[in-house]
Amino acid sequence: MRELALIEQIRRDFGSAGSRAVALGIGDDCAILRPPAGTEVLVTTDFTLEGRHFRRDLHSPESVGHRCLARGLSDLAAMGATPMTAFLSLALPADLVTTAKGRGWIARFFRGLRSLAGRHDITLAGGDTAQSPADAILADIVLLGTAPRGRALRRSGAKPGDxxxxxxxxxxxxxxxxxxxxxxxxxAKGSKAGEHPQxxxxxxxxxxxxxxxxxxxxxxxxxxxxxxxxxxxxxxxxxxxxxxxxxxxxxxxxxxxxxxxxxxxxxxxxxxxxxxxxxxxxxxxxxxxxxxxxxxxxxxxxxxxxxxxxxxxxxxxxxxxxxxxxxxxxxxxx
CATH class of the missing domain: 3.90.650.10 (PurM-like C-terminal domain)
Known part of the structure; x- marks a missing residue:
């Protein structure tokens, strides 16, 4: 497997067919989005860095994928937004792409990400892939959401007495x-919600x-x-x-x-x-x-x-x- 094969696998796993928010997803130079009328688009981005946000020997691939998406979803939640779509830029060590064991890690990473995405009706509309310059995984996820125009929650509205x-x-x-x-x-992942908050x-x-x-x-x-x-x-x-x-x-x-x-x-x-x-x-x-x-x-x-x-x-x-x-x-x- 090389880069093009990896992208094609991601495209198959995250096809945007049927998504009302994505008119054109993975496969072209840009994605085309269509936010609902009367809404504003909210954008957040988060790094997930090996050695800083997770360790491969402690966090399962499913956990890393789940956490990668959860970080951005929590930002959207704080502003009352409805999730719309996601973009993922992923830098991987060469052995993760060229070996069977490495490809298994990637598949499980996307399994964790896809499971959480499915619960919130999110599709992956694009991103980028690259070979990491070191033996470390770097993921940068961009999430887009919508909120009624002028009504998104902010940090700046608290009043004395609240x-x-x-x-x-x-x-x-x-x-x-x-x-x-x-x-x-x-x-391992617990069977009850909140059992493994980390x-x-x-x-x-x-x-x-x-x-x-x-x-x-x-x-x-x-x-x-x-x-x-x-x-x-x-x-x-x-x-x-x-x-x-x-x-x-x-x-x-x-x-x-x-x-x-x-x-x-x-x-x-x-x-x-x-x-x-x-x-x-x-x-x-x-x-x-x-x-x-x-x-x-x-x-x-x-x-x-x-x-x-x-x-x-x-x-x-x-x-x-x-x-x-x-x-x-x-x-x-x-």
Whole structure:
């Protein structure tokens, strides 16, 4: 197999026939898209880098493909978008294309990506392939979604007095990764949703769409880098501060197995949970669930003041502590 054969295999696996969003997909110089009338197109792009975002000895090929797509889907979810289509640029070591074992890895990678794509009615409309200059896999995925014109959720809409909510449970991805690294284990996909938040995270696309459709949220962001970091982004964009109630933070069962300090760190700073963090007016009666996902109130927003920390952590004993962003940031050395 060489590059053209690889592209042809991808084209067969991700044929765009029948897709209302894609008029012309893989096989020409450009794709042709047709977004629904009255909508705007939202675009997000994410790298998946071997050694940084996954390890071949720990993450299965299906997990890598799933996570590659989930990263972009979570961004679309944070803005309430409906997924439209995807483009994938893939740089592979030569042995993955020229050996039977390598081709098996590629097939399983696309199996994981295709499985998640199918659940969200996404087709792969194009991309690029290249030989990696090193023995590492690099994937760059571009996702396009649509939202009603002028109504996409943003980070900048939170107001003083708004309540702070989070979807699902936190700390599971970091806890699972810690166990994988400690025991050098490559877990299989679980049979229950949320069983493996590190290897098979579930982007909250349905929740984001419900927040937009029902006009429940004033601002929203996905928790890909850790709540301490992503909440800080939302506060800066909205010009507010936040008070976060430690006792209200919903812990994932995997995080609950850690020591209390480690569980709290995983929930606040671990990242890769791909849950949604959002603001809503205090007067809104928030459902306990949206699209089958639990919703938890974990704090509130306050006026921005020079003497007030960007994020204050309200501890169970009533004390207050400044919560500094300690989640993931490239080039930070963390």
């Amino acid at each position: 309540a702070l909510y989070v979807t699902g449970a936190l700390g599971g991805a970091a806890a699972e990764l810690s166990s994988m690294l400690a025991h050098n284990v490559n877990p 290897t098979f995270p579930e982007p909250r696309v349905g929740v984001g769409q419900a927040l937009l459709r029902r006009k429940l949220a004033t601002a929203c962001i996905d928790i890909s880098d850790g709540i301490s970091t992503d909440l800080a982004h939302l506060c800066r964009s909205s010009g507010v501060t936040a008070e976060l109630e430690q006792a209200a933070i919903p812990l994932h069962p995997l995080a609950s197995k850690l020591s209390p300090a480690a569980a709290l760190s995983a929930a606040l700073h671990g990242g890769e949970d791909y849950e949604l963090l959002f603001a809503a007016p205090a007067s809104v009666r928030m459902p306990r669930q949206l699209s089958g996902v639990p919703i938890t109130r974990i704090g509130q927003f306050r006026h921005r003041q020079a003497t007030r920390p960007l994020i204050t952590l309200l501890e169970p004993d009533g004390s207050r502590a400044t919560l500094e962003p300690q989640g993931w940031e490239h080039f930070s050395g963390r």
